[in-house]
Amino acid sequence: MKKTYVVGGGGGGIASALLASIRGDNVTLFEAHENLGGCASWFDRGPFSFDVGATTLSGMGPGEPLGKLFNLIGEQPQLTVVNPGIVFHLSSGDVLSYYKDFDLWMKELERVFPNLNHRPFWEKVFEINSKAWGLLDNLSSFPFSTIEDFFQILKAPQYFSLYPYLLVSTEMMLKRYNLDHPLYNELLNGILLISAQTEARNLPFLVGAMGLSYPRETFAPVGGMKGFMQFLEKVCHEKNIQVFKSAKVEKIAGHDLVLTDGRSFRGDEFILNLPCWNIPALFPEDKNAFHLERAEEKSAWGAFVVYLGIKANIRDSYHQIHLNHPLVRNYFASFSIPEDLKRAPTGWQSVTISTHIDAASWFEMEKVEYREAKQEIMHLILEDFKKRFDIQETKYVTGGTPKTFERYTGRHLGYVGGLPFLFGSNPWRLIGHKTPISNVFRVGDTTFPGQGVVGVVAGALALHKEMIKK
Numbered sequence: 001m002k003k004t005y006v007v008g009g010g011g012g013g014i015a016s017a018l019l020a021s022i023r024g025d026n027v028t029l030f031e032a033h034e035n036l037g038g039c040a041s042w043f044d045r046g047p048f049s050f051d052v053g054a055t056t057l058s059g060m061g062p063g064e065p066l067g068k069l070f071n072l073i074g075e076q077p078q079l080t081v082v083n084p085g086i087v088f089h090l091s092s093g094d095v096l097s098y099y100k101d102f103d104l105w106m107k108e109l110e111r112v113f114p115n116l117n118h119r120p121f122w123e124k125v126f127e128i129n130s131k132a133w134g135l136l137d138n139l140s141s142f143p144f145s146t147i148e149d150f151f152q153i154l155k156a157p158q159y160f161s162l163y164p165y166l167l168v169s170t171e172m173m174l175k176r177y178n179l180d181h182p183l184y185n186e187l188l189n190g191i192l193l194i195s196a197q198t199e200a201r202n203l204p205f206l207v208g209a210m211g212l213s214y215p216r217e218t219f220a221p222v223g224g225m226k227g228f229m230q231f232l233e234k235v236c237h238e239k240n241i242q243v244f245k246s247a248k249v250e251k252i253a254g255h256d257l258v259l260t261d262g263r264s265f266r267g268d269e270f271i272l273n274l275p276c277w278n279i280p281a282l283f284p285e286d287k288n289a290f291h292l293e294r295a296e297e298k299s300a301w302g303a304f305v306v307y308l309g310i311k312a313n314i315r316d317s318y319h320q321i322h323l324n325h326p327l328v329r330n331y332f333a334s335f336s337i338p339e340d341l342k343r344a345p346t347g348w349q350s351v352t353i354s355t356h357i358d359a360a361s362w363f364e365m366e367k368v369e370y371r372e373a374k375q376e377i378m379h380l381i382l383e384d385f386k387k388r389f390d391i392q393e394t395k396y397v398t399g400g401t402p403k404t405f406e407r408y409t410g411r412h413l414g415y416v417g418g419l420p421f422l423f424g425s426n427p428w429r430l431i432g433h434k435t436p437i438s439n440v441f442r443v444g445d446t447t448f449p450g451q452g453v454v455g456v457v458a459g460a461l462a463l464h465k466e467m468i469k470k
């Protein structure tokens with residue numbers, strides 16, 4: 001039986017471990033932290049359970065990544081459908097809810113932007129989105145690493161109509177549909193920032209349409225990310241996957257994997273669920289193996305987070321608030337569902353607030369400057385937050401910076417969220433799951449198409465398909 005070692009128990013690693021066990025491999029998962037989940041993990045404070053980063057799940061449909069994964073493992077986690085998926089608070093003071101129902105969403109847009117013709121654009125968005133998942137599913141090997149990989153696209157002519165949308169940016173499409181309005185751009189760029197990690201002008205419409213569709217259907221796991229990760233860990237045990245927590249991998253040489261505590265393991269294949277910047281250090285004997293990735297040329301966002309328990313009864317779980325402040329352009333506030341007593345006591349809710357922030361500068365600050373910068377951003381966010389929502393009391397208020405993410409997830413410079421698929425990207429240069437070392441593969445949110453939990457699961461499924469083909 002093939003021995004497969006998965007390094008990194010974030011969403012991408014857990015999905016890869018489960019899929020490898022479905023292929024019949026003898027699987028071991030190594031996670032450096034004491035909990036699984038990585039950026040989609042949790043921590044407890046008193047009676048509260050806080051999601052550290054990711055709070056929403058999406059892509060549960062039968063043809064979508066999480067839907068497919070649960071179908072393959074034969075089990076479903078407990079989830080609550082969140083509708084409206086996200087409530088947007090624009091800098092103009094307008095508030096609009098992104099409902100699952102198309103007509104309700106159109107009504108919201110028409111209420112806030114009465115002079116614009118929304119329907120044709122959004123019909124296109126949802127049409128492209130549903131086809132795009134099919135296209136991803138049909139590509140048995142993407143990003144291309146051989147000419148043979150490239151020619152596989154000819155085998156799926158039903159998706160030819162999608163390719164032109166790789167050549168037009170989402171911003172160009174907005175202009176084409178006469179929707180180029182500053183406040184509209186604020187709304188759409190806000191959605192794209194959380195779903196695709198960049199703005200409309202940088203995104204091919206094929207990817208932009210998927211990002212814009214994301215708030216249509218969001219799900220909150222019961223018990224938060226703690227509930228979700230504990231469910232996945234239980235399924236790992238049921239499938240005889242050995243899960244080693246607090247087990248940091250130091251290096252891989254040939255068939256040997258060595259942990260920082262000195263234990264070593266001999267395996268056949270290695271799946272690395274690590275960001276691209278972290279991978280070369282694991283191969284001190286193959287220093288040049290990963291140079292083609294040019295990881296040093298790539299960067300991602302950092303995250304600033306605030307966690308707090310609140311005495312309140314906020315019914316809509318997810319809100320994006322636009323401030324257009326130079327320090328915080330917008331922030332995303334996630335509230336636990338009031339009835340979810342695994343997350344907070346009766347009458348209380350657990351809240352995670354996050355905002356995109358430049359990561360590298362936090363590592364250059366002196367101690368005092370760092371503390372002051374952290375306080376300033378926390379104060380700015382909390383002042384606005386408390387004015388906006390009806391909150392009677394707060395508890396356990398803490399903050400986190402890119403340094404915090406680096407400490408807890410090991411991610412280089414606290415880069416999170418994944419690498420965006422940029423307009424004009426060369427499909428030969430995207431980071432795929434094959435590596436220059438034949439028994440080493442990659443998944444995770446810097447590997448195509450990973451971005452968010454749904455993207456890393458899509459990446460794990462793509463690798464699974466390729467392994468079956470092999």
Ligand SMILES: Cc1cc2nc3c(=O)[nH]c(=O)nc-3n(C[C@H](O)[C@H](O)[C@H](O)COP(=O)(O)OP(=O)(O)OC[C@H]3O[C@@H](n4cnc5c(N)ncnc54)[C@H](O)[C@@H]3O)c2cc1C
Nearest residue numbers: 008010011012032038039053054055056249444445452453
């Ligand atoms: C603030 C914030 C909010 C977000 N919100 C959402 C959201 O609402 N919805 C969504 O879908 N996505 C969201 N995301 C993005 C999402 O969380 C990530 O893209 C996704 O979880 C990344 O998964 P991953 O498996 O690629 O990597 P990670 O989650 O980073 O997992 C990598 C794992 O590897 C472990 N590790 C590192 N080095 C080693 C080593 N040497 N040995 C062993 N283990 C190691 C780490 O401890 C970590 O657990 C958010 C991210 C952040 C930061």
